[in-house]
Amino acid sequence: MMEFRDLKTQYHTYKKEIDSAIQEVLEGAHFIGGKQVGELEEQLARYVGVKHCISCGNGTEAMTLVLMAWGIGEGDAVFVPDFTFFSTGEVVSFRGATPVFVDVDRDTFNIDPNSLEKAIMKTVEEERLTPKAIIPVDLFGLPADYEKIEKIAKKYGLLVLEDGAQGFGGSMNGKRACSFGDAATTSFFPAKPLGCYGDGGAIFTDDDELAELIQSLKVHGKGTHKYDNVRIGVNSRLDTIQAAVLKVKLKAFIDHELSDINKVYRQYNERLSSIVETPVIPEGYYSSFAQYTIKLKSKRQRDYLQAKLKEYGIPSMIYYAKPMHKQRAFEEYDYDDKEFPVANELSDIVLSLPIHPYMGEDEVMAVTKVIKMVLNGDNVI
The missing domain is CATH 3.40.640.10 (Type I PLP-dependent aspartate aminotransferase-like (Major domain))
Known part of the structure; x- marks a missing residue:
């Protein structure tokens, strides 16, 4: 796997x-x-x-x-x-x-x-x-x-x-x-x-x-x-x-890992940008890609894609399925759900794909091939 x-x-x-x-x-x-x-x-x-x-x-x-x-x-x-x-x-x-x-910016998640x-x-x-x-x-x-x-x-x-x-x-x-x-x-x-x-x-x-x-x-x-x-x-x-x-690890991180993980990010973007919403890196910014997170059209589509990826032995994660204001630990503060439209939406549509500095292009292709196959024939919206 x-x-x-x-x-x-x-x-x-x-x-x-x-x-x-x-x-x-x-x-x-x-x-x-x-x-x-x-x-x-x-x-x-x-x-x-x-x-x-x-x-x-x-x-x-x-x-x-x-x-x-x-x-x-x-x-x-x-x-x-x-x-x-x-x-x-x-x-x-x-x-x-x-x-x-x-609430957060929809493009950057920040x-x-x-x-x-x-x-x-x-x-x-x-x-x-x-x-x-x-x-x-x-x-x-x-x-x-x-x-x-x-x-x-x-x-x-x-x-x-x-x-x-x-x-x-x-x-x-x-x-x-x-x-x-x-x-x-x-x-x-x-x-x-x-x-x-x-x-x-x-x-x-x-x-x-x-x-x-x-x-x-x-x-x-x-x-x-x-x-x-x-x-x-x-x-x-x-x-x-x-x-x-x-x-x-710091020496490896500086020598090649940071640049290598950004190479994987670019490979993903080249293959996925016309199919899903890919990560937005504003001009002048550089990401260390702790996660590579895409956005789907709906929670139903996101969950469907995640299930299909799992069938092909491809792991994925949802960061984060619940915004902070909905966490039970914070319920005493009584936040107004209407003040967080972006966070609420993101929790339903984000999916993080495998990414690391040692990921080969063949693995990127394997992940994107499944995503294309699933979404191109997908009526789940």
């Missing part, structure tokens, strides 16, 4: 380097805070183009740590796209603040700046919550429209936290993902553009004070040493083995 994200081929391609890196950690026996962690952080900061990279346990905790450092809490409003993974809104509620969901400003203005007028921050998401590998978002944030005095969990490697006008806003985070979940062999995450910022505070918060609020605790924090560290693996 075809792989949706082929981590097996990636491992076999770099087996010697990965095994050696892991073995070095095992022999050194410095499993927490080993030298590989600091080396990785330096390499990541340099690649992204920021002063500080602070690694941590996972992408969700990365966002939580930033919100903790900013003092986000009860009575605060944080603006989050309605069409994204649950954790982006979850971290807001976890801090006791209120997530205010915002937070819609016009809807964002309307949501901010509405929150200000209601006077129930204090607007504090925006968490744009770089969905499917494409950076959000930070030029407009940062202007809006400045206008209303809001902080911007870039959720680059899916966006690492993407860019906008030459500026790399995870370098936007006041701080940014990413995830090293195995299937992400840059993934480890377990959980992992990182925070990026140019703010020296914020970086220092997060370094403390991520290790039980430590002060000058591990048994000097100056504040309440959490335990969220990237272990040395994962850092060692990521160092090998």
Whole structure:
């Protein structure tokens, strides 16, 4: 069966380097805070183009740590796209603040700046919550429209936290993902553009004070040493083995994986653009393609195509079948469904196809051949 994200081929391609890196950690026996962690952080900061990279346990905790450092809490409003993974809104509620969901742009899947400003203005007028921050998401590998978002944030005095969990490697006008806003985070979940062999995450910022505070918060609020605790924090560290693996993978990512996955994207587009709605990458933008997501005509057609692909041994995924405002965990907030027409539509018509840097043109042809066969003779609308 075809792989949706082929981590097996990636491992076999770099087996010697990965095994050696892991073995070095095992022999050194410095499993927490080993030298590989600091080396990785330096390499990541340099690649992204920021002063500080602070690694941590996972992408969700990365966002939580930033919100903790900013003092986000009860009575605060944080603006989050309605069409994204649950954790982006979850971290807001976890801090006791209120997530205010915002509809997205139909072409890019990312937070819609016009809807964002309307949501901010509405929150200000209601006077129930204090607007504090925006968490744009770089969905499917494409950076959000930070030029407009940062202007809006400045206008209303809001902080911007870039959720680059899916966006690492993407860019906008030459500026790399995870370098936007006041701080940014990413995830090293195995299937992400840059993934480890377990959980992992990182925070990026140019703010020296914020970086220092997060370094403390991520290790039980430590002060000058591990048994000097100056504040309440959490335990969220990237272990040395994962850092060692990521160092090998980062080199591969920079050397060829990012360009190779974009080659697959172009092959898909050439074969599918006349049949379905293919991903839109605006001028000046570059995507790292965490997912290759097409749009169908209806939920019925989408579900039918997914079932047919499965019959041919081709995996596909629906990201996301339910918008944030419809999640049961957020039902206490009583959102108005009419405010999210795009997110509601996308949840019914999106389908993500297999894509990864090791995907051959023959596999692309196999996927697109089935899609053409199914949809050209398809009366399901």
